[in-house]
Amino acid sequence: MADTTGSPVVTGRVNRLVTTTCLTVLIALITVLGVVVSWLWYRHWHDGNINSERRDRALASILERSRATADDTARALDTSDATDTDALIGVIWRNTEAPVITYDASRSEFTATAASSAMYDEEAMLPGGGPVKVTRCLIFAYAQRPGQGWTSRVSERDDDVCRPGTQIGGLVRLARTRISAMYAEDLTRAGVQKALDPTGRLRFYDVKSAVRRADTVTVSILLSSSDTTVAQCYRFTRPVGDADQGSATAVPVSSC
Template identity: 45%
Template sequence: MTHTPTSPVAARRFTRRAATGCLILLLIPAGLLAYFWYSAWHTGHVNDQRRQAALASILNQARHATNDTTHALNTSSTTDTDTLTGVIWQHTHAPLITYDTSRRTFTATATRSAAYSEKALLPGGGPVTVSRCFTFTSTRGTSANWTTTMTEQDEQVCRPGQTIDHRATLAKNRIKNMPAAQLTRADLTQALDPAHQQDTYIVKDTMRHGQTATITILIHAQRDASATAAQCYQFARHIDTNDAERATTGMPIATC
């Protein structure tokens, strides 16, 4: 059997082709890696821009609330703290509003939120909500003019107010769904505090004026009432003869 030696030219061609093939095989994963790296960077960049836009929207909301509260207080002719609390609540939507009589200062604590659509590298993205905690401090100066300032706080500052807001909503729904005949202090206490612990809801007063029942409730943030925040809420429930219309409103007031 005769062996035909490979020519140097053919050997070089084979070597070049093999090297080219290896280079292509190396370039494919490198290209894929670069593509995924860029996609991940781009996705993160887009999400960061959307998040920053949502946060900017929150700050804009808070600034508007500050200006609107100041304007509303200065155009109001009342000095009643309950009414002024209502004015502040209308513009800040703060579930927790305290009043310092010595300093003639209201402090409203509220969470502001905004949502943005998160871009995902793989399927599974969707809406994301970001929030910030603020205090709105309204003070009446010696010239009788009100000024309101906004301060961003740590998230934990707003937690008592968030709990009170949740419990106020539950109380409002319970009042709305109760028969008109049961809108008494005893029945409301039983409905809101069936264990008779009086540590979260304390029904302070119930009154009726025509077709409207007014209920005042002190709502605590936690069961340890002596150590946590609390807010008085006033609920108004329309009373219809057949209970067909049960429109109910609720808002914080300064005192119970």
Template identity: 65%
Template sequence: MTTGCLTALVVLIILFGTVASWLWYRHWHDGNVNSERRDKALASIMEEARDTADDTARALDKTGNTDTDALTDVIWQRSEAPMISYDGSRREFTATAARYAQYDAKGILPGVGPVRVTRCFVFTYTHRPGQAWTSKVSERADDVCQPGTGINGAVNLARTRIANMHTGDLTRVGVRKVLNPTGRQRTYDVRSATREGDTVTVSVLVTALNAKATQCYRFTRPVQDVSGPKSATAAPTISCE
């Protein structure tokens, strides 16, 4: 082997070692950075959940209302939990909701960017006679929130369809045809459709795709023909009318 070839080989070995060391360092460094950012994102979700629980408990105290559906609205407005139930014997509401956060992941490969992390929470709000509302936040496995995620998707679809209906079709039969045109779906069970003044209220029992969870929802829409999903609203209720 000539001196020139030997020198070139040595240079290549040194260059390869340098590149390998740099790649190892970047992998180690980026991994640490991403781990820290993930931990911060998860911590921020937990902090937000606790703030939501405290804020909701204060709002329940201020309302002074004992109507179950009115109290459910208070919880819904602040938590947007797709599933809310009530235990009358314990005077306790339970709301289940997934919370999300994003962080920017570091990496030398193309396609590395925002990463979404999720935590599943169960919020409980309890009221004892003569006492203030108390709140508790419990973190659960992701599968606990999966039924609610499915229900939330079904509710958004139903809200859009109801928003785009013609005024003359805003009856129980009309809504049923729109939400369950084949009559074979188990997702939507339209219980009632009533008109009061310029508003139509539709009560629907929504079932998750896995049929393991149900939630009553109240959809409201102005009587006049309008367009767009924002023209209708949806909120969970404890019972279906």
């Protein structure tokens, strides 16, 4: 019998079969790749829309919360017996926790600057999703006109406006921690200055005074942002008893 395996007819059939198989596999791969790309594009579009909606809701919640805070603070000022500037600043600070609070005597208006944040869960196919924090820079203004109650106003500013105040807030927390840990005999103007600025090269802390009355030491410190554009005076109060222990409190005041 003649061997036909190497004949042109058989070789052609084999080549056509291989070509057809390769084309079928290639078409299948292209189809699968197209499905995958379409799915990835859809997920990107879908997740982007969801994340945008969640971010907008989080930002809206910050404004809603800030307006409620402004109203609550105005009511607290109305019901407060405080009349002097520092006492009124204390009322505003307890309600807003704004690290920087100033008073404009020409307009009889207090201004509190604070960054407020909210969290939302970000959708993502790859690692990197999860909780995301968004922040808004807010300005609270409080004024009292003759014969009228306190009014409040909230406005939004660029993040750069709040950055110095955020730095000052961090400096306040650090100062509270160090003053709380100090020995009573070291709670002098020079002692606190050294504890906050051991090298004497920092521009952030300027201890103005440290006064002891009975079992309490009051320290007045002017704190400045790193760019020195914003400064705020704080009054730190530290109890000092026989146990020589106590946590310091801090509140902003109009001057040192």
